Amino acid sequence: MIDDYISRLKNYPSLAPDLVHHAVLPAKNAIYADPERPWHPQINAMLATLKLDRLYTHQARAVDLVRSGRHCVVATPTASGKTLIYALPVLDTLLRKPQARALFLFPLKALAQDQLKNLQNLAGHLMGLPHPLAAIYDGDTSSWHRAKIRNNPPGVLVTNPDMLHLGILPHHTTWQTFFKNLDFVIVDEVHTYRGVMGSHMAWVFRRLLRICAAYGKHPTFIFSSATIANPGELASALTGLDVEVVDKSGGPSSKRHVVFLDGQSAGASQTAIVLLQAALARQLRTLVFTQSRKMAELISVWAAQKAGKLGKRISPYRAGYLPEERRAIEADLVSGRLLAVVSTSALELGIDIGSLDLCILLGYPGSIMATWQRAGRVGRAGKTSAVILIGHEDAMDQYFMRHPEEFFSIPPEAAVINPFNPFIMASHITCAAADMPIARDEPFAESARVQTTLQKLERQGKLLCSEDGATWYAARKYPQREVSLRGSGHGFSIVDAVSGEVMGQIDKMRAFHETHPGAVYLHNTRTYVIESLDLETSTAFATPRKVGFYTRPHTSKTTEILQVRDRKSIWSTTLYLGRLRITEQVTEYEKRSNNGTFLGTIPLDLPPLVFETEGIWFDIPDRVRQSLEQDNLHFMGGIHACEHAAIGILPLLVLTDRNDLGGISIPLHPQTNQAAVFIYDGTPGGAGLCRQAFDRGRELLARTLQVIESCPCKTGCPACVHSPKCGSGNRPIDKHAALEILKRLRRGPAREPGKVNILPQDQPVHVSMPSPHPSTDHQSPREESPRHHPVHYGVLDVETRRSAQEVGGWNKAHKMGVSCVVVYDSLKKDYTAYLQEDMRSMVHHLQTMDLVVGFNIKRFDYKVLSGLVDFDFSGLPTLDILEHVHRQLGYRLSLDHLAKATLGEQKTANGLLALQWWKQGKLDRIIKYCTQDVAVTRGLYRYGRDNGYLLFTNKARQTVRLPVDWNKA
Structure with a gap:
């Protein structure tokens, strides 16, 4: 059926001209191996019953590492049997040592529910396991059941990062039986712990290890990951442990079609709807991935309108839905009641959604890793499947539309975290002190960075030091409640102003851009207009309303260089890495009809968002500016276009989304005394993205030039220099000027780095950021000017x-x-x-x-x-x-x-x-x-x-x- 579907697609008159590449990935046979040590007899009998008496090579290698007490991370494709790698050693240990305990950590509640069922299915073939064998402990667990679990911990405790952070570590004294017997910690989908989330999790894991050590335990960690470039490095950065890597898969794979369609002629969204209609007509079970919540809702609505009776078998799916809404959609997809789901990345992870046939990617997902992860959701159980990538008018999409062969040769990206983000580190050190007082000489506090942060937190009154100066205590009870693992700021609730129901959550940075007064907001196919944004209660009030327009915010930004951390000469410019202070203000929003017609702008009165972060920037020598002006080229439009193109291509080098980055172009920066293009981590404190980009700076500039030069448009487009999130509406933009700037930088003479005027180091820096963490002084009082106490x-x-x-x-x-x-x-x-x-x-x-x-x-x-x-x-x-x-x-x-x-x-x-x-x-x-x-x-x-x-x-x-x-x- 899939082969026929692809054959018809290639000959379909309106789609065939847009087909730029078709590859067929052949099926691959499994490679088997036996573990070094025999299993418990009951495990052998269970595997024989389930016809799993032989393991794939990567499974055998991983279980051997785990059973020898070594930490390991398994980074193999979707559906390669990673569940068995941690389930078998845990079940084998519980049969031999019933008092043993294991912690299973999943990033999503739905994934936890799914994996619990898998574990129980395996355990149903075994006798003599502890009772209860396993239980989920999360936000949906009732208070009565939570107390029961704490009093009699199961052999396997299944939870998520938020509950570990908020509900278990702060109350470890009520979990003594569990921690005293904890032998295994399983971390599933570890690749999701990157960026801000990963930086938080690095401290959650350190807090966990600290508490385990206090109870005399040093559990073995088993990490499961999608295919990324640095699984071992990521797992080690998260925990501080030495971790072995297993990344050569012995699992089988089925035949798969991979098709690239350039959606520019008919429109990417309309192309996706046509493909989805054809799939529904053939009863192909289909998953459509979009890049935004709004588009997931719109595609679902538009496709259902054109699908007739089958329209009821299509549903949107995204983060922000209530848990019961998501679980109902998942169950309907597994049962077949739904034929198609239009999702954001929320369905990217390994939740069991049955055997699917077709994956439609509406836009490049932003990384090679995410593309293969989404593609792996279809074609299980040996069935032929297809993956269709529809190219948007986006720089990355069009790059692969023009160079499809590179997609198959580029290795997966590296996941980046920044545990030493000052705001994240300080918040979790405060949490650690609340978990258990911090001794000056304990391993947790031995690094100079931690010691410095402890002293700062003491000066701020967040921590209290003992009289002898040897121990720190939390100043307030339960500071964990103030720390969100999903961002460095607190969240806003989106409330239906008519019913009073909470529809979802959004972080403050996004709230100012997406839920400002007057913004059009989509939820579960319904259109809302934001009536007000209450900053005191962190609430956006939305009223259901049918409108024929959408909204887009406009912003103004400034940047200040606080510190230069590194620099290097590239071509005839200098690339810098440093600490920046960003001031961004949403000043107005524009209204456009659904067909794109401009309807006007409306001013907004919102306070500025001010935060410190890490960024890179390169300066433009005066000779380049002067030469462009002599040629009557728009210099400001040129550097603005360079900024957009660089941000657009950066996800090719760093595992990130362009929405995780920010940028600003300045024709004369007061600290560099010349023009400069800045790119920065969009997270307060930084997530390590620009640090990695700095290491690949030469490639970044070369790729930026290549994207602009190879784009066939005349004046600039989303495939090269336009940005969908530009705060000034892509004005001014000059593609030709950008091309000339980069060419003249490339052929110009190398030069010494320019001077950057930095604030005096003893000048206090004020930070007003969207988070509950107040700003910190950068030096202790004793490092500042000498004290002068009044004599009289x-x-x-x-x-x-x-x-x-x-x-x-x-x-x-x-x-x-x-x-x-x-x-x-x-x-x-x-x-x-x-x-x-x-x-x-x-x-x-x-x-x-x-x-x-x-x-x-x-x-x-x-x-x-x-x-x-x-x-x-x-x-x-x-x-x-x-x-x-x-x-x-x-x-x-x-x-x-x-x-x-x-x-x-x-x-x-x-x-x-x-x-x-x-x-x-x-x-x-x-x-x-x-x-x-x-x-x-x-x-x-x-x-x-x-x-x-x-x-x-x-x-x-x-x-x-x-x-x-x-x-x-």
Whole structure:
């Protein structure tokens, strides 16, 4: 049936002219091998029953590694039997040692459900396994069932990264039985742990290993991966372990057609619909992959409208759907109730969706790895299958339309992570301290980067150091809740404004671009218009509405070079790698009818997104600019086109999507004093993408020139210099100028790197980024300018005549009156007591001082005094110790608490007793008590000044340091 379908396609009048390549990949026979050690007798019997008595060579090699206690990663094609590689050693161990435990980690809940069924099917042939054998512990597990699982952990605990991060590691003390017996950790689809997600997971795994070690266990890791260039490097970067690689598959493969269609003439979307209609007519089970959520919805709607009765057997599928919606679609696809599903990358992973015939790729998926991964979803069970790649007007798509043979020769890309992204690292070190206090000398904290981050977090009040400086504790309970593994910022909810139901989630960076007020948003084939974007509650409110237009945001951007980390000469320019600060603002959006007609622009009032990241840039020498201007070429349009073309071709070199990158072209950058083209990681802190691109910089420039030069268009198009996500609507763009710039750079003389003017290293850098992590100073206080403490300071405390209750509340403190005010003068080194009639003298005294110190002085003492003297106390240079404590900790501590922990002293009375003494006329006792409070406050000020911290007892009854910097306060 597939052979006939491809034959008809090649002769179909409207499609045949667009066919640029057809290859047939022949079937391949399996290669078998036996493991070195025999299995438990029950395992042998099970394999014989299932007719799996022989393993493929890669399966045998992997299980041998695992059973010898060595960590391994298996990177072989889809449907090559990777499940058996981890299932067999685990089941064999459980038969021999029932108390053993295993952790199975899957990136998707649906994948966990699917693999649990596979494990249970295998275990159904075995006797004597622990009970329960396996259980899923995720967000859909009820509270009652979670408690049951914790109290009696199964042999195999199946979970996902988010639950490990949020629900298991923070509560490891309730999982002691599990961790004390943990022998295996299985990490499926490890290639998905790249970029931001992978950078987070590197710390989740380190936290896991740290807790395992605390319980005396060092489990064996088994990683399963799609075919990527660096599976061992990725697995090692994620865990810090030495990992063996198994990447030579012995599994069989069936015959497969691979067809490249250039969709530019009829339109890629219309071509996909025609192909899908023909497939449905032949009852071919089909999977269509699109590049965006919106396109998945639209293709599904348009195809269903043209499919007649078969339209009901088509469904969209994407991330953002509720779990029950996704599972229903998966079940319908497996059962055959659905003939076709139009999906984003959400169905790329190995969820069992049955045996499918045809895979249509609406646009190049962005990587060789993802293309073969998606293609591997069809043609299982020895059936002939077909994969059709429809080329969009996109740089990568058109590159392969013009060079299809390269697709089959290019090796898969390398997966990149950046565990030392400062925001991600800091957030997980805080989480680790909450999991279990961090000792200065433990392996987790031994690197210089971790030590530096620990000290920064201590200064910020995120961590609290023990009195002896040897241990760090989390300042707040459960900081894990503030850390999302899917991004470096918190998410926004998209709510149906009519029903009030939550339709999905979106990160803040995308929210500003896709769910701004007025944006058209698609969900499950329905059209919505965003009515409002509530920044305080992180909610976008969408109203169902049928409209005949779509929207596209416009942005403005600036970039600042914070640090140059590396540089090298290429052609007659210099390529730099460094740290950048990006400021991006969504300023307006344009409306276009569904046929593309421009309908106007609408301004927006959204705050700027400011973040630091890693990027590369190359400068354009003045001689090139001047020569272009002399030739009447549009220089700004040229560098803008270079930027777009470079970003468009970069996924050929780095495992990324162009949406993970940003760029900006500047005709005269103030720090380089010449034109520059910037490309940067679109994630705060960076994901390591541009670092890898820097290593292949010469190839990047050469490929960029090749793309522009080989494109047959005259003035520029999406295949070379136009970008679908350009914030200025691809204006200005000049393809010919871009071509000349790159040619003149290539043939120009090599030159020394230009000068880059960087901010002084001691100048603080403010970062306002879309995440819950506040910015960090780049140097500790001791690395900045020397401390200058005031020589003449005073310490003040007030006792009142009336209570808050007597005057009608704390907001009426100005009516409380004064029984006495005591001021310590650092020059006179004595204490002066002032009565209510002496307030003017006291004010004159305070005005002679460089600093006035108090405890709750701004919120209380000054308010009391303001009712007695006409003076603006806010004009005095004041240090409020309580205010500083509250800013650091997020909660208040009493003066008595701090005095006991820091000074070993305590108050001799309290405010209520002082009020009684006033009524009894015992003024001398009040003055004595007030003087003692001033002495204690002075002691705290001086201790913090000299040591850089105070001490207090936290809720766990540990004496810890509270970092203070009175200069900053």
